[in-house]
Amino acid sequence: MLQHFLKSKLHRAMVTHSDVEYEGSIEIPTDLMEAVGLGEGEKVLVASITSGNRLETYVQPGKPGTGHIVVNGGAAHRIKQGERVAIMAFGLSETPVKARKLVLDERNGIVRAGR
Secondary structure, eight states, rough: OOOOEEEEEEEEEOOEEETTTSOOOEEEEEEHHHHTTOOOOOOEEHHHHHHHTTTEEEEEEEOOTOOOOOETTTTHHHHHHEEEEEEEEEEESSSSOOOOOEOOTTTTOOEEEOO
16 A cells, blocks of 8 residues: 655755745755755645744755745745745655655754754
8 A cells, every 4th residue: 555655855945045936946055955855846735833834835946055945926925035944855656655854054054864
């Protein structure tokens, strides 16, 4: 039987920008995407540690090394600039998956690999 397992997580990411007028998505720098195994267009769950709001959207690659996490479109009404979020992707597997997790600082620099 296939089950859903966490496969990728960016924990305590800081939303650096939000744009209600932009086409919906969350922009994540490609260096962070690669570090946790997120792909362009992949569905993610974004949970605000600040407000408790949660939403699903898809990943849009951003410029590497910038630390810019940008919430776009209608999602920007729910999660705003300055909020801390957990960005999670799940996959289907018959056996448990060891998730790739990173804990980030206020500039979205990598603090450590998560547990």
